[in-house]
Amino acid sequence: xxxxxxxxxxxxxxxxAAFEIMxxxxxxxxxxxxxxxxxxxxxxxxYWHIRNKDELLGMMAASIYAEARAAVPRAEGWREWxxxxxLALHEAFRCRRDAARLCSIAKPIGDPREAAxxxxxxxxxxxxxxxxxxxxxxxxxxxxxxxxxxxVNGPMHAFxxxxxxxxxxxxxxxxxxxxGYSA
Amino acid sequence: xxxxxxxxxxxxxxxxAAFEIMxxxxxxxxxxxxxxxxxxxxxxxxYWHIRNKDELLGMMAASIYAEARAAVPRAEGWREWxxxxxLALHEAFRCRRDAARLCSIAKPIGDPREAAxxxxxxxxxxxxxxxxxxxxxxxxxxxxxxxxxxxVNGPMHAFxxxxxxxxxxxxxxxxxxxxGYSA
DNA sequence: ACCTGAACACCGTTCAAGT
DNA sequence: ACCTGAACACCGTTCAAGT
Numbered sequence: 001x002x003x004x005x006x007x008x009x010x011x012x013x014x015x016x017a018a019f020e021i022m023x024x025x026x027x028x029x030x031x032x033x034x035x036x037x038x039x040x041x042x043x044x045x046x047y048w049h050i051r052n053k054d055e056l057l058g059m060m061a062a063s064i065y066a067e068a069r070a071a072v073p074r075a076e077g078w079r080e081w082x083x084x085x086x087l088a089l090h091e092a093f094r095c096r097r098d099a100a101r102l103c104s105i106a107k108p109i110g111d112p113r114e115a116a117x118x119x120x121x122x123x124x125x126x127x128x129x130x131x132x133x134x135x136x137x138x139x140x141x142x143x144x145x146x147x148x149x150x151x152v153n154g155p156m157h158a159f160x161x162x163x164x165x166x167x168x169x170x171x172x173x174x175x176x177x178x179x180g181y182s183a
Numbered sequence: 184x185x186x187x188x189x190x191x192x193x194x195x196x197x198x199x200a201a202f203e204i205m206x207x208x209x210x211x212x213x214x215x216x217x218x219x220x221x222x223x224x225x226x227x228x229x230y231w232h233i234r235n236k237d238e239l240l241g242m243m244a245a246s247i248y249a250e251a252r253a254a255v256p257r258a259e260g261w262r263e264w265x266x267x268x269x270l271a272l273h274e275a276f277r278c279r280r281d282a283a284r285l286c287s288i289a290k291p292i293g294d295p296r297e298a299a300x301x302x303x304x305x306x307x308x309x310x311x312x313x314x315x316x317x318x319x320x321x322x323x324x325x326x327x328x329x330x331x332x333x334x335v336n337g338p339m340h341a342f343x344x345x346x347x348x349x350x351x352x353x354x355x356x357x358x359x360x361x362x363g364y365s366a
Numbered sequence: 367a368c369c370t371g372a373a374c375a376c377c378g379t380t381c382a383a384g385t
Numbered sequence: 386a387c388c389t390g391a392a393c394a395c396c397g398t399t400c401a402a403g404t
Contacts, residue, residue, distance in 0.1 A: 009387080032378060044379075045388050053378065104287050107338040112345045134347055139326065139356030142333065146325030149332075155290040162295045164317055173322030179366055180359030192368085215397060227398075228369050236397065370403070377396060384389070 009039060011049050015059055019096075022060070027098035054107050061106030064099050068092040069122070078126040078136075079178050085122075086140045086174045093148030100148035136181055143177060144170075192222060194232050198242055202279075205243070210281035237290050244289030247282050251275040252305070261309040261319075262361050268305075269323045269357045276331030283331035319364055326360060327353075 017038045021030045032053055036043045050056050071088040075081035093100040108115070116134060123133035147170045150156045160166060200221045204213045215236055219226045233239050254271040258264035276283040291298070299317060306316035330353045333339045343349060 031376085033376085042389055044381085044390085047379075048387055101288070104332045105284070105336070107336065108342040112342045115342070116346050131347070135352045135355060138333075138343065138347065138352055139330075139359070142329030142353075142356070143322065143326045143360075144329070145332065146327070146329030147322070149287045149328065150321075150325065153288070153290065159291045159295045159298070160321065163299050164314070164321065169318045169321055170325075172318060173325070173360065176322070176363030176366075177326075177356065177360045178363070180361070180363035183359075183362055183366070214395085216395085225370055227371085227400085230398075231368055368404085370401105372399105372401090374399080375397095378394095380391105380393080382389105382391090385387085 009041060009045060009049055011059070013039065014046060014049060014056065015063070018056055018060060019063075022099075022102065023097045027101050055109065057102060057106040058109035061103045062109060064092055064096065064103060065089075072122070075126075078123050078128050078133075079182060081122055081126065082136060082140055082181075083174060083178050085137070086144050086178075087171075089141060089144040090148060090170055090174075093144060094151060098152065100145060100152045103145060104149060139177060140174070143173060147173070192224060192228060192232055194242070196222065197229060197232060197239065198246070201239055201243060202246075205282075205285065206280045210284050238292065240285060240289040241292035244286045245292060247275055247279065247286060248272075252302075255305070258309075261306050261311050261316075262365060264305055264309065265319060265323055265364075266357060266361050268320070269327050269361075270354075272324060272327040273331060273353055273357075276327060277334060281335065283328060283335045286328060287332060322360060323357070326356060330356070 014035065018030060018035055021035060021038060025034075032046055033043045035056075036046055039045075050059075068088045068091075069085070071092070072081060072084045075084060093103065116130075119137060120130045120133040123136065124130055128136070147166075150160055151166050151170075157166070197218065201213060201218055204218060204221060208217075215229055216226045219229055222228075233242075251271045251274075252268070254275070255264060255267045258267060276286065299313075302320060303313045303316040306319065307313055311319070330349075333343055334349050334353075340349070
């Protein structure tokens with residue numbers, strides 16, 4: 001990635017650079033000063049474009065959730081969709097370094113009612129009432145996030161990995177959860 | 184809590200003070216310098232007793248898990264125990280301020296094999312094989328932690344709370360998970 | 367053995383000033 | 386409109402020196 005200069009900063013540019021730092025050096029290395037340096041700019045310059053670091057983290061988390069939703073393959077029923085959504089989230093939290101940690105500290109951005117509608121939509125399309133759709137998804141997200149947090153925590157990963165296959169065990173739990181909702 | 188002085192520092196004293204700060208001022212306020220100040224001592228003094236801040240956080244997390252395990256009432260079968268364990272964890276993560284955030288970043292301390300045995304014991308006592316016991320508990324812990332992380336995140340709590348009853352929805356998910364394991 | 371003082375290399379954020 | 390320089394109030398950790 002060549003060093004830029006004399007190019008206007010934009011929120012998209014900032015978001016991209018933030019992901020690059022998080023993936024290459026980890027969430028702890030994502031400081032406003034380093035981020036600015038990668039954009040060939042001084043630290044305070046960022047504050048013209050973003051309110052503060054929390055807003056940036058919120059944007060990053062929203063982008064991760066959106067990507068996972070988009071990665072869910074076409075399903076034939078809400079059970080199948082929910083399972084694949086859980087798998088996609090779990091994958092997203094693990095493939096992008098520190099994504100799980102990021103999503104656990106990020107504050108939501110945007111309008112709740114709007115977001116809720118968009119989140120529930122795929123399940124509502126299969127005939128589930130919106131309240132149930134949101135309830136089911138909240139648990140699936142929680143399970144995926146909780147698992148990913150442990151898997152992404154280096155020493156905890158080693159700890160758990162010493163007596164179980166993490167991927168398989170997550171799948172077993174996810175299947176049990178979806179199965180339980182069917183009953 | 185009267186200001187101490189001229190009293191030897193011990194790991195127990197440090198742990199207690201750390202919990203006080205976390206509960207009263209939040210995890211972000213738990214810096215080594217503040218912790219030392221509360222113990223009427225200079226920052227570097229802590230490093231004689233603990234290896235570093237990570238070790239301290241690990242001790243705190245272990246203590247939270249142990250407390251939740253101890254809070255589970257007598258059960259008549261593994262399903263009942265598992266459900267109450269999930270509820271106790273959820274409660275522990277919510278009643279102690281920032282406990283969920285702490286547990287999601289804390290690195291495990293101590294010997295894995297030893298810990299695994301202790302963790303699995305209650306379910307093994309009900310006749311479950313250790314591998315299953317650990318698998319079931321890992322998912323219950325993940326679900327409780329994932330939920331708690333969202334509930335404990337102020338803006339996220341408001342966001343989710345605007346369209347669901349958090350406590351009830353967690354309970355529904357936990358029941359579905361345990362039900363699913365029974366099938 | 368246990369603690370202090372001083373230092374190192376950082377943070378997020380603010381704000382006047384520059385262009 | 387957009388960015389810089391300087392500053393404020395912090396971090397975790399190390400290490401020689403004190404007692």
